[in-house]
Amino acid sequence: MEVLSSTHRQALFFAGTSQSQSYALHGNARKVQSFAAGAVKSGGAVLTHKAFDEMPLSSTFAWNNLIQASVAGGDIGHAILVYQQMLSRGVCPDKHTLPRVLTASRLSGDLLFGKQVHGHALKLGLYGDRYVGTALIEMYGWLDSIGAARSLFDKFTCKDSVSWTVLARLYLTENKPQLALDLFGEMVNSGVTIDSVALATAIGACGRVKSLHEGRKLQEIARRCGLESDVLVGNSLLHMYIDCGSIDDARGLFDQMPNRDVISWTTIIHGYVKQGGFNESLKLFQQMNKDGMKPDAILISALLPACARMTACKHGKEIHGHLLRSGMKLNLTVQNAIMDMYMKASCLEYAYKIFKEIDSKDVISWTVMILGYSLHGEGKLALSLFHKMKEDAGIQIDELAYGAVLHACVTACAVEEGKFYFNCIRNRNITHYTLMVSLLAHAGLFDEASAFIEESQIERHVEVLRALLDGCRIHHEVKLGKRIIEQLCELEPLNADNYVLQSNWFAHQEKWDMVDNSKEMMNDMGLKPQKAYSWIEHRNKVHVFGTGDVSHPRSEKIYWQLEQLKERMRKEGLLPDLDFSLHDVDEERECSPMAHSEMLAVSFGLISKQVGTAIRVTKNHRVCVGCHDALKAISKLEQREVIVKDLRRFYHFRDGLCSCCDLQ
Ligand SMILES: [Zn+2]
Numbered sequence: 001m002e003v004l005s006s007t008h009r010q011a012l013f014f015a016g017t018s019q020s021q022s023y024a025l026h027g028n029a030r031k032v033q034s035f036a037a038g039a040v041k042s043g044g045a046v047l048t049h050k051a052f053d054e055m056p057l058s059s060t061f062a063w064n065n066l067i068q069a070s071v072a073g074g075d076i077g078h079a080i081l082v083y084q085q086m087l088s089r090g091v092c093p094d095k096h097t098l099p100r101v102l103t104a105s106r107l108s109g110d111l112l113f114g115k116q117v118h119g120h121a122l123k124l125g126l127y128g129d130r131y132v133g134t135a136l137i138e139m140y141g142w143l144d145s146i147g148a149a150r151s152l153f154d155k156f157t158c159k160d161s162v163s164w165t166v167l168a169r170l171y172l173t174e175n176k177p178q179l180a181l182d183l184f185g186e187m188v189n190s191g192v193t194i195d196s197v198a199l200a201t202a203i204g205a206c207g208r209v210k211s212l213h214e215g216r217k218l219q220e221i222a223r224r225c226g227l228e229s230d231v232l233v234g235n236s237l238l239h240m241y242i243d244c245g246s247i248d249d250a251r252g253l254f255d256q257m258p259n260r261d262v263i264s265w266t267t268i269i270h271g272y273v274k275q276g277g278f279n280e281s282l283k284l285f286q287q288m289n290k291d292g293m294k295p296d297a298i299l300i301s302a303l304l305p306a307c308a309r310m311t312a313c314k315h316g317k318e319i320h321g322h323l324l325r326s327g328m329k330l331n332l333t334v335q336n337a338i339m340d341m342y343m344k345a346s347c348l349e350y351a352y353k354i355f356k357e358i359d360s361k362d363v364i365s366w367t368v369m370i371l372g373y374s375l376h377g378e379g380k381l382a383l384s385l386f387h388k389m390k391e392d393a394g395i396q397i398d399e400l401a402y403g404a405v406l407h408a409c410v411t412a413c414a415v416e417e418g419k420f421y422f423n424c425i426r427n428r429n430i431t432h433y434t435l436m437v438s439l440l441a442h443a444g445l446f447d448e449a450s451a452f453i454e455e456s457q458i459e460r461h462v463e464v465l466r467a468l469l470d471g472c473r474i475h476h477e478v479k480l481g482k483r484i485i486e487q488l489c490e491l492e493p494l495n496a497d498n499y500v501l502q503s504n505w506f507a508h509q510e511k512w513d514m515v516d517n518s519k520e521m522m523n524d525m526g527l528k529p530q531k532a533y534s535w536i537e538h539r540n541k542v543h544v545f546g547t548g549d550v551s552h553p554r555s556e557k558i559y560w561q562l563e564q565l566k567e568r569m570r571k572e573g574l575l576p577d578l579d580f581s582l583h584d585v586d587e588e589r590e591c592s593p594m595a596h597s598e599m600l601a602v603s604f605g606l607i608s609k610q611v612g613t614a615i616r617v618t619k620n621h622r623v624c625v626g627c628h629d630a631l632k633a634i635s636k637l638e639q640r641e642v643i644v645k646d647l648r649r650f651y652h653f654r655d656g657l658c659s660c661c662d663l664q
């Protein structure tokens, strides 16, 4: 949502600027403006002074335009210089001069100069002017404090919608949305005419407070003020409803909006993506195209993760095809997003194709591909890609790229290389430390891992402990595992997953009274372990399975298929190992492993999908050791590729082997 909110903020910002600028803009001033712009462009002190000499002394208007052109052109120093020249030549500033000069002082960060202008305003008797007053409030808010701005505002007698909005925005900048919202309430009570920018600012504040109740009240105000059909207000309301978590309110509004623009479509589609309503977001995207609305890069980047979550590249390919057909120039951001989508939808070869086609790859392109390979178990390929990236002199390797290569070292079990890269990182963060622990623990170097944790003083980070626990799971380090579980329970007493680990551990030791204790504790604390689900897409529909689920219409066939497979595994000596000692899903230990959700989804895939096609399943939890073994066996017995994506990575089961080399 980050991209979207920044666009939205931009939209608000531009809308606001144009309004405050409308204070300062005069009518027909083309001649003077072009003169002023010319003077700014020509730069150079000599020319500038020549320009000043040519300025009519009687026309404040011409000087104002020169200041305006300098501010608009980003040459703040020049704007201030023009003002000083104006004063020294005896030209009298007016109510249009001071707001521009105050803007210049705000942008230059010069509070002292701003205070001088404040003094000029008092001397010139312009203090009470609303343009000048608003500019002063804004200047003090940015350069001094919100308190200074507020006290000025309170003394100010000609408040209008713009001055109220300026103060509200200052509160938002200070991350005080509730105060901005309260201020809007005062504004409504004061009887000032409300415009769309003021309302949109208040709605934005409401989204940040996440108060649906207040939000609905604001929509009512919009209706009363006749601003409901305003596209800025409408888009702000949409965004706010989504921020407040009510996609239904957002959709109701969207369907009634008389004027929708790309931002409206982007917002609602993004809202569905955020809520997991992937089918709906894709439907809206198609509708948008039918309506002749051209999606932009931001929308495409919003939609692609939806396709990735489906673990099937069909929709992603559709959008990619749409982009190619539409002739839209794909910028690097979109290319990176498409690559990321293919990678997450486990279509590595497509991702790599895009990667190869990008002419000027940036560090993100490389990072996505390196991490992609690693997540799919291709650690060596990921490392060789990193070596290539290092040869590209134009690329500055950043912290994220180092994170990706450390991940690759874990996958490839390249301990020495990982240590080398870790030492190259200048600003290490906890992710880097966690990956180092992961690297050592995966390689079974538990003493070294423990020493590293102690030395780096990261023993109180749960992610570090979990990385260590992963190593224990692989190397059956049950004793150390138990200690880590105890630490986790201590650090995060309200996380149900930790007690699940604990009870599974006791169950493995057959300490049933302790299992009961753990469960009772969870009950007493009102903690509910997360349920495990797996899903598979077939013919445009997502089929979801829970543990031991019998609700699917084809359940009978699904279980029959699994029974057959189990029988064949028994004959071939491929029956899975059942070790739940360090597993973190509660219900799975007590259920027959063949009825775990991913097995049901895979079995459904086997009976529904064409022979020879890969079966792609996603799970919201970790795959247990038993299912991992069983899936290896199934890939061999059925000669089918099975790709499972769980919380942490992708597993490609092929011909009896798994891409993780059993380092799951
Ligand atoms: Zn399982």
Ligand SMILES: [Zn+2]
Residues within 6 Å of the ligand: 628, 651, 658, 659, 660, 661, 662, 663, 664
């Ligand atoms: Zn594996």
